[in-house]
Amino acid sequence: MTTIDLNSIEASTLDRTVKGMPGHLTPIALKDIGGKGWNVLRQDLPLPLAVMRESALKHNSGWMRRYLEATGALIAPHGKTTMSPQLFARQVADGAWAITLGSVEQVQVARQYGFGRLLLANQPVGRQSQRYIVDELKRDSAFDFYCFVDSVALVRQLAAVVRDSGLKRPLQVILEGGFAGGRTGCRSLADAMTVARAIKAAAPYLSLRGVGGYEGLLRRPALEESTQAVDGFLKSLIDIAVGCDREGLFGEGEVLLTAGGTVFYDMVTKQFSAAQITRPFRVVVRCGCYLTHDSFSYVKSFEQLRARTPWVDDLGAGPAAALEVWAYVQSRPEPGKALLTVGRRDISFDSAMPTPLKWLRPDAGATAADLQPIGPDHVVTGLNDQHCHLQIPETSPLAVGDMVAFGISHPCTTFDKWQVICVVDDEYNVVSALRTFF
Template structure:
């Protein structure tokens, strides 16, 4: 039986070629980074440096557990957010039903480290990828795999590969519903039912286990408009599931209903949690960014969630930003402008520009108590590969050599810029590190 094994990650050699590590570092195992006594504020690490605050990660994990207990839903957090098997393992330990992945490449990473239940929220296309899935299912009987399908063509391809590979158990598939102008997914009920009937006809090589989709792209200028459009899409997904149930198209086991990115998961639990079918239902959310949250877009989205669901305040303070990227002020070349040592290679910018959070003037004896907030009059106006353009007021205290912490918007595209990210306590002591596999 395969079990989660992070030994190879813990033994990974950190040296000066790893981004974020000191230039005088003799190779050490990643597991030993917390023994070095490093502190970000004492300048023990070169900047830029991405760090995660351990207290915020723990807070976010506990908050999500309370939410799931209150709603009866399960979670299969999307691994593409962090691509860190160490964080996957933490999420599984916290009770995650599965880990979601977005590609067969990501599936290979998760399987390398022994993750048993994986949901590919995408279509597995291409002979090499399809054969890998079949062979992995044959080699490991405990491997519990699910994937999306949205066409009769793909159903035929998957069933043929399973048949030719002499797979002795079915590939478990989930019909994906979509919407016009969106990504993958069946656009109509008739199309979805045709795919489901093809899956049924492909027995014993395929088994229909549920219905899913992704609602996160259905955003409108006004929150109420967004909620209304998302509600309509979720109703469509339920119509697919109800139609499949009426025609007895589902395979053995409970019916899986899955959606829910990190924006509208409350609407998913509300809709799917009230569904009635001929057999038990498992509602599976796929929020990926809850564990790190952010300092911009998800802050606003969570406030909208609170407005829709006043009861979540009973769960305690909401998610906190765990991910920060630190940089130096490197130049004050003209009035009203500072340049900092962070850029597109280091920090996300696809959703919104980084948010300056706090600053510190390094020196002997400085601690977290010396951190000072940066006001909203300090604004990032642009990023180059290695430079951040910061608009500052005439009264700004920032000087060359000062340290600035940035909050990010959209964690996914900060994680993918770092092979190793240090984990710090609230005093910014480095206590551990995670490795990513992008």
């Protein structure tokens, strides 16, 4: 049986070739970075620099824990957001039932560091991927693994791989429901039932353990339309579960009903918890971005969640942005424009442009108390590979050499731009660092 072991990550070496590390750095172990006495505001590190605020991580983790206690749901956070086993371990220690992953490559990373219960919210296709999963299940009898299926063809492939491998226990699968124009998943109840019956027929090689899907792509221009679309999709997943329950197609163990990205998880917990199936079941949400939150998209999404589910205000202040990317003002070539040292290689832009949050003139002795807010009249209008185009008032105080902190939208595509992300306290002292595996 494997156990979570991050020692090799903590012992891994940092040097000046790692993005965000100073040019004079001699090789050190990742675990020693907190002892360097570095402070972001003193310019001990070069910019651009991605940082995670420790206080926000703790706050967000506590908030989600209270939400899950209130709803009775489980969480299997989507690890593709951060691809940081150190954060996976933090989530497991905080009560996560499993870690969700989006590809077999990501599963390999999680297994390397000893994570014992994984949900692949995707279809494992291809010989290498399928054999790897089965070999891991053979190697470690305690490895608790689940994956999505949505076709009879894949059911037959997986059953053949399990049969030929000699694995003495079934591969646990989740029947995925989908919707027209979406990603994977059965498009109708009839199709889903056909796949479910094929899974049952594939015993003892496969076991149907639940029903799942992903509702996050159902966002519409009008909020009410989004809510109606998500509501309808979740009902369709429950219909699949009811059909499987009625025909006795589920395998041994509690039935898993799983959906819930970081936008509509309140709707998932409410609907799934009321599912009328006779078998004992558990609701598993897969929010990936709750731990880091953001400064734009998920801020809006959480306000919508509060409107739908007012009782969450009883849980205390909602999630806070933990991830920031810092840059210097490098040029003010026009009265209403500044260029900063951050670009597409450093920060997400797929969901929305970065949000300027605060700035600092890094004079000797400057501290977090000297940080100044940046108003909405400072707007990012574009990014190049290494440049940020910031529209500013002609009277803006920003000058060449000033430091600016940007909030991000969609954490996934900021994490994948950094091998190492520094964790800082509220004074911007570097207290630790995270490795990512993209």
